[in-house]
Amino acid sequence: MKRDARPDFEAFAGDLFGEIMLADSAAAVSVQKKPLSRFVPGLAIAAIAGAAAAWLAQNYGVPVILAGLLIGLAVNFASADPRTHDGLDAASRHGLRAGIVLLGCQVTAAQVAAMGLVPFAGLALVMAAALLAALAAARATGQSASAGLLGGGATAICGASAALALYGVIGRERIDQAQFTLTLVILAAASAIALVTYPPLTQMLGFSDAQAGFLVGASIHDVAQAIGAGFAVSDAAGAQATVVKLTRVAMLAPLVTLAALWIAKAEPLPAGVGRARVPMLPGFILAFLGLVAINSLIPLPPMLAAHALTASKTLLLLAVTATAMRTRTDLLLGLGWRAVMPVLAATIASLVVALAFAQWVIA
Template structure:
């Protein structure tokens, strides 16, 4: 018979998605060696390094390369010794990588954008979310799939997808669907990098219009900025401001997702589960770094180093997620599963192009 432990003895444990669950406190366990993380983390790091090499040598988007290599190495997840290292890379790589993005954004950058472009950016983001939600509904998928696809497209691709998935939870979107969303996001961003600058030239957009178009509609940060500078330096500067403003809006989007997901897609929670916080801790830390970066002039080396570290950690998180994904489930998803991301991408392009052409 279990002894009465008193009301203050209950312990709390957090799952992958930051939910706090009430549980009976186990007996003190022996300290486990850190070596248990090595097999999975080492495999993930090697795959990430290979993805970086492919990206550097052949121009493949680094996130897409990490996803594909991770899926190719899916068989290693059959060995339970890799699980803790892979879980560590996916969970903590995601959170620290997003936090470090705070060094790339300041409040002054957002203010310098101006009211009219900011209104256009908000309209583009709204169109992406609405289009993805409608596509998910038409293809008989849950609203959580639409929210994940639309929010990821509206903000910054894989980084936003990882943050939103932490709020939405795998009870609503399974791992295979999430991985497929990452793959389609990376592919769409790569196609946009090649085609959007050519489209801007074809339509004879000026530098401000072209910079807004690529900054507001290309998912990945590096590819959005790269597409802008491929047009011209002034277009690149405009694309940078617009894109970093989208990154800064990650926190409000995650907050709205956390606030609405329970009503949009209710699921039964385990007994004793506490309410999910409005903003996960890593998003609060991201906002704190944005504030610090706005108040104090950081040396350029700090921002550059933080960006490199953020990319590396997010690459590890994406690669680890792909390795842990069951490819048999991925193959069963079918064409309907890609429609929310495609709908959000098309909506972003159409609205951004219309706003750039006739308003800016």
């Protein structure tokens, strides 16, 4: 039977040798390149939704990531139009990687070293407690280890940014998009609650600036809210919270690497499903480490670092909004209370351990 020579990949969907045939017949079959304009509808609607989220955050104090998630979910009917798919997928995938890479402009090796050995040990305990609590909660509620790793790792490092990075190595084959989106929603909500409640808690307990800065920097997920909570106590507490929080951000690369290795063994994918193997260091994590190294050797000008932070937040907001728009709300609502437990357990564990360490170890 004669095969149609049109550049239609679906014609080879049932053919095990379709890709080989396409490659071998490349000289004979003219494959038309898809225009870049295919990205415009999806990127435009994600940008509009992201701008609305930024406006809400600026004028009403709503956490910008939470606003982006809610607006994205509210207008997810737009993703029913196939013309938006390429742009939304590009924003959710490539936008998140670029945003995470740019976070490297905010971290230096000197900042990590300046924190000191004792606070660093406490920070390691807080991160370990968050991961273990999330894994235990996932197992107790009948969820996969991937769900625990996603919730615990995101809580341990930097909230939505870490969740996006971890989702990149865990893969859609192990965690569906509805579970991922709900995790982002719970992370944003927990971080917003912590911003309001943790500073009064430190004052009620009579914490010093060093203790308060460690507590909020080690236990609040979102970078901006952790630093903001520190400065809500005092300038000295804010400076301490900044160092502690950026140290957590620096742990993103090793955590993602270990997560990739562990999840490949704990939940191996069936043969022929997804990637054949999980890379030890994803490319965007290598780029993140490269920027950290450059920033450590040649500190970036403050204005350039500020612009990089703004660009990172913008890209991550676009990625979160696009991900929410591509999520089916019926699946999200059907997840139930069990899907919330890993993040909730990790949040409580990180607060308890950080509180105990700040009270009994840090002077």
